[in-house]
Amino acid sequence: MTRILPGKTIGILGGGQLGRMMALSAKAMGYRIAVLEPKAGSPLGQIADTEVIAAYDDIDGARRLAEASDVITYEFENIGANVAAWLEENAPFPQGSRLLEISQDRLREKEAITEAGIEVAPYAPVHSLDQLKAAAERLGYPCIVKTTRGGYDGKGQMVLQGEQDAAEAWEKLADSAPLVLESKVAFSKELSVILTRSTQGEMRAFPVAENVHRNGILHETIVPARITADTEKKAVAIASRLAEAFALTGTLAVEMFLTEDGTIYVNEIAPRPHNSGHFTMNACATSQFEQHIRAVCGVPLGKTDLLKPCVMVNILGEHLPRILAGLDEFPEAHLHLYGKDAAKPGRKMGHLNVTSGRTDEMLELIRSSSIWREQQAMGAKQ
Numbered sequence: 001m002t003r004i005l006p007g008k009t010i011g012i013l014g015g016g017q018l019g020r021m022m023a024l025s026a027k028a029m030g031y032r033i034a035v036l037e038p039k040a041g042s043p044l045g046q047i048a049d050t051e052v053i054a055a056y057d058d059i060d061g062a063r064r065l066a067e068a069s070d071v072i073t074y075e076f077e078n079i080g081a082n083v084a085a086w087l088e089e090n091a092p093f094p095q096g097s098r099l100l101e102i103s104q105d106r107l108r109e110k111e112a113i114t115e116a117g118i119e120v121a122p123y124a125p126v127h128s129l130d131q132l133k134a135a136a137e138r139l140g141y142p143c144i145v146k147t148t149r150g151g152y153d154g155k156g157q158m159v160l161q162g163e164q165d166a167a168e169a170w171e172k173l174a175d176s177a178p179l180v181l182e183s184k185v186a187f188s189k190e191l192s193v194i195l196t197r198s199t200q201g202e203m204r205a206f207p208v209a210e211n212v213h214r215n216g217i218l219h220e221t222i223v224p225a226r227i228t229a230d231t232e233k234k235a236v237a238i239a240s241r242l243a244e245a246f247a248l249t250g251t252l253a254v255e256m257f258l259t260e261d262g263t264i265y266v267n268e269i270a271p272r273p274h275n276s277g278h279f280t281m282n283a284c285a286t287s288q289f290e291q292h293i294r295a296v297c298g299v300p301l302g303k304t305d306l307l308k309p310c311v312m313v314n315i316l317g318e319h320l321p322r323i324l325a326g327l328d329e330f331p332e333a334h335l336h337l338y339g340k341d342a343a344k345p346g347r348k349m350g351h352l353n354v355t356s357g358r359t360d361e362m363l364e365l366i367r368s369s370s371i372w373r374e375q376q377a378m379g380a381k382q
């Protein structure tokens with residue numbers, strides 16, 4: 001692909017916070033931005049040069065986006081398969097549709113990861129309550145049943161502690177069948193690796209991130225991850241192998257479970273910048289968003305070195321008023337808010353990158369603040 005130089009327009013499918021942060025980086029470099037999103041005034045729409053208001057599966061919308069753009073990327077993976085196929089045929093869409101198809105469907109994703117020679121937790125497809133019970137018996141309790149499509153932030157999944165939970169879980173999720181049942185991994189840590197490959201074939205990985213979830217939603221990312229050099233190497237090797245197997249162009253985030261004995265299972269992948277990579281904005285030589293823009297435009301990638309330790313903490317709807325009132329508690333931290341107006345509980349409104357001090361000091365600063373007290377994260381389940 002030819003290089004897309006600053007001054008040209010990058011079209012982004014999806015108007016959420018990931019697109020907004022891509023656009024902020026792109027604009028700093030001198031690019032113009034067009035966005036496709038069903039509603040005006042989205043986090044990205046607020047700062048884009050051109051807004052195309054259309055559904056994610058509207059081919060005419062995709063055509064209008066393509067007319068306004070010199071290259072097209074996406075900020076989330078649930079774009080209609082019809083639109084992805086149309087773009088692949090008719091527009092400069094360097095990332096292609098294959099990784100989108102894989103990551104949109106948990107079953108296909110697990111098959112593809114396994115085919116690449118990488119381990120996932122034991123799993124089984126489920127089409128009926130009987131199958132759910134039989135599979136749970138085979139995999140053992142506790143296990144987790146998930147919808148194959150459309151889940152995010154822990155939505156569309158339920159933990160089964162024993163057979164008594166199966167009927168309720170089936171009733172709640174059956175409308176989205178087929179489901180996937182997976183063993184609940186007794187992990188010691190969750191890790192993620194984000195890597196980027198440009199249209200010129202250059203590839204770089206960011207430092208491994210350690211992730212702490214609450215109620216199925218990412219709460220904190222700690223970098224450097226508190227793991228051995230060996231595990232760090234292994235995690236990056238797994239992500240690189242997947243990038244190779246999927247012929248990656250753009251950004252790939254790989255979520256992993258690390259167990260006490262050093263085994264790594266891949267949980268899921270996302271073919272885009274990722275919440276667990278937000279630390280890069282203030283702690284790395286290049287942010288994941290700038291790197292992604294460089295990659296899809298085919299300009300040289302930036303260095304990914306970690307410049308200082310960082311703890312990223314997410315700001316959900318319930319945290320927003322408290323962080324705004326409590327900024328004095330974090331005078332040296334970097335606040336990023338996404339321009340969403342409705343601060344619903346559990347909704348990602350922004351994040352804070354804490355970069356001053358040692359990791360244990362930064363963690364203690366967050367833990368001792370009233371902003372993220374455990375009992376106050378209640379709404380997150382909705």
Ligand SMILES: Nc1ncnc2c1ncn2[C@@H]1O[C@H](COP(=O)(O)OP(=O)(O)OP(=O)(O)O)[C@@H](O)[C@H]1O
Pocket residue numbers: 121144151152153154155182183184185186187190213216217218255267268
């Ligand atoms: N098999 C599993 N074993 C143990 N914990 C799990 C398992 N599956 C999910 N979890 C926990 O739930 C979290 C969310 O799960 P998952 O990543 O599958 O969901 P998601 O809704 O796609 O989330 P997101 O899009 O925010 O990454 C995981 O990060 C992990 O903490």
Ligand SMILES: [Mg+2]
Pocket residue numbers: 255267268
């Ligand atoms: Mg996940």
